[in-house]
Amino acid sequence: MKLLEPVRIGTMTAPNRVLVPAMVTRLSGEDGFVNQGIIDRYVRYSAGHVGLIVVEATAVHESKSGPLLRLSRDDFVAGHRDLVRQVKDAGPSKIVPQIIHFMKVARSGWRQTIDMLEERDIDGIVEAFGSAAARAREAGYDGIELHSAHAYTLSSFLSRRNPRRDAYDGRTLEGRLRMFGRVMARVRQMVGKDFPVGVRFLAEEAIKDGYALPDSQRIALRMAQLGVDYISLSVGGKFEDAVQKEGSPLYPYTGYSGDRCMPGEQYPPLPHVHLAAGIKAYINSHGFDVPVVSVGKISDPADAERLVTEGRADIVGMARQLLADPAWVRKVEEKREDAILRCIYCNVCKQLDENFKLVSCFLWPKGFTQAPIEDLSKDAPRWPATGAGLKASVEDGVVKLVWSRASGDVAGYDVFRAEADGTSKIVEAVKGAKFADKLALGGVGYTYHVMAYDGTGRHSPPSNVIHVETPVPAFGETGAAHA
């Protein structure tokens, strides 16, 4: 598989083309130091053979915030050195921190915006990125990633809604690109030419008057011109449409652009691939071959492989799927794809983040704050001797399924559905032995089965398969009865 082949990223070679993007964990303390919870989270990815690990957003500055890693002073370096060492001891992954600058947000609803920055503030931010990058190199990281996405400072300069009217003028592309250019130049000065510097930025802002592909293609091209070593894409996650919650500071990801940033179950798989493909094609056509990372609801190994073989992306990023199962790559290598704990995009992780709680996965056994570690000596979940006993009934167009509980280490049940002769897909994962399919459509035949799973993705055999066929409701008669 091309997905499992090494990939060159500047001067580093990642062992494969799978990347875990920076994800908020809320595992660190407010002091900003690396702790054991943080280390445990990232060691899982390395043990799972993820090609490139991007550590959660790590502040380049000292601004007050909730729990957040920092590289804003030299005394933070030791903790990161420990993190890097333990990650490398556990597996083949390369690892870089995502370094971030963000503006102030108050509980009152007030938030600082980039038009409030004086030139000397901007100089300070440029310096802070440079110093943090140098500290990352000192800590032994394989490179760094500049956070230029979502609602944060560098992204606000790139935005089509950048309100500045000076040398960083939001009305011109060069004005919007100036801040990133300065940061990149300073970082390169501090870390040297041989240290990989990646970037994450938005392929689409997904806000009113925000930018879309024509601008992001040009932004990516500038990043390539400036010598970034990889370009990782995201979508949305902005303040402009965030939903204000009484007494809490405004939080990006709570509006529509947040939906698009972490597309949930209402979206199709791979909803953002066309953006990565469009950006890659554009920079390639201008003579640059900087690797482009596509993300967004990718979980199926075949989809991921197709992305890279079809040349729509160079690297495949998976956040929620790798949170659920950090051993995804290893299982694909071992051809044990059936043992992957499949993300269902229920976005419980997103909700935890939005509520400032420790980020865990709904699929893990209750109370777990880290992905469970696979124990092959233990049995997979199994059905009772009498079978799974899957049964269905239909009520007001909703297909209701019930089945017998499985025994063993059961963390939950995957519900599979197929339409007509189509292939079976997981439609939901549930903790109890029942499920209501509220998106069933009358007039279409559905085939269901369930499988129990433990917290590491080991599945029971499939249950019995049942076929459900409901009629199209007779609206004509209903209408007539009402008339």
Next chain:
Amino acid sequence: MKLLEPVRIGTMTAPNRVLVPAMVTRLSGEDGFVNQGIIDRYVRYSAGHVGLIVVEATAVHESKSGPLLRLSRDDFVAGHRDLVRQVKDAGPSKIVPQIIHFMKVARSGWRQTIDMLEERDIDGIVEAFGSAAARAREAGYDGIELHSAHAYTLSSFLSRRNPRRDAYDGRTLEGRLRMFGRVMARVRQMVGKDFPVGVRFLAEEAIKDGYALPDSQRIALRMAQLGVDYISLSVGGKFEDAVQKEGSPLYPYTGYSGDRCMPGEQYPPLPHVHLAAGIKAYINSHGFDVPVVSVGKISDPADAERLVTEGRADIVGMARQLLADPAWVRKVEEKREDAILRCIYCNVCKQLDENFKLVSCFLWPKGFTQAPIEDLSKDAPRWPATGAGLKASVEDGVVKLVWSRASGDVAGYDVFRAEADGTSKIVEAVKGAKFADKLALGGVGYTYHVMAYDGTGRHSPPSNVIHVETPVPAFGETGAAHA
């Protein structure tokens, strides 16, 4: 060209595969009657050989509103009969009205939502659709279109944010589909099996927690099951994210979902084709061949042709492009594509609509309320004997172009830009003899030329061609200077 071949839509055959979707004109009076301005607008499309004309949203009920056509009483029929006759006298087009029900919106910010409807209100709406459909048939229309898109009543039932908890339950797909089912059944009862009934609905709601492709595929399938004769898609245009303007009733299309409904210059061409393709593939795979209409920033004949030959859509809808040049189809038939007045998606039409003003096109000569009629006996615009004299300068990364004014009937100038050896594309249309390219990127060579056009799309010869190459700014030095 397949685009120009006839297409079967239920019992009607449209002369080609180009459709003009319903567009607000604000040409009618508040009385709801057809007037000469309305007739002039639609006659243009027929004279221009548009395959299927969808007349602007026409109310099925008597609710107060701004200028809006109506079919809510029998005395509205005569005006529509006149409209249909004049349209048919002018050309080969088929014509259907889009019939709409909408809820109350107050200047105070209050708006009625579907959870406020009693069962008897719902019965009344179902009846009103049936009666209006019957009147449309009486008026001589070739069919009707049910408006089930954007912020209006039928769409609110289909929405994933439908707040009802009864038989129209927003938590189940069948609950959301029930209202459309009743309306379709009643309309069919009233117009008979041989009268084409199309529908317009949202392929994606583009609001927080709104639905996307997986739901819209199933909604389209239900529509096909119920015997709709065509499915026309749109995106967004919702109240949920509309921007409240002091003293005005809340208006959809003012938020991000409005941007997505009428994607402006910040979007790439054809940003929504994947949605039409996904829906068409889905219903086809379930054995239905109802024609699917794709819309959204389609203006190039080659793009439109590719859409239908590649099977991504059956019919191509163009709103803004056909507003600009209602003779688009005829010019393609006559192989005079260069004489098309090309929409630049400046969205002046959208702004006029948002401000409750008569909707016209920025490209038309000043003061025109209808598209000018081509007069081939007149000369096209021409450059002075000394040439166009196109010159460029660069200032803060912005490429500034100036040229000599053309003579003749000049309505404006199209500015063409090519990157490297790429093909030239119109980047802007301007009224004066200058243009500032604010999206130019240093380090990329651009080639520019301009052409003057009259209000019917006749162009002057190209100006002289100039090549502009600006360097990538030296951020490193700048950064150092600031440090």
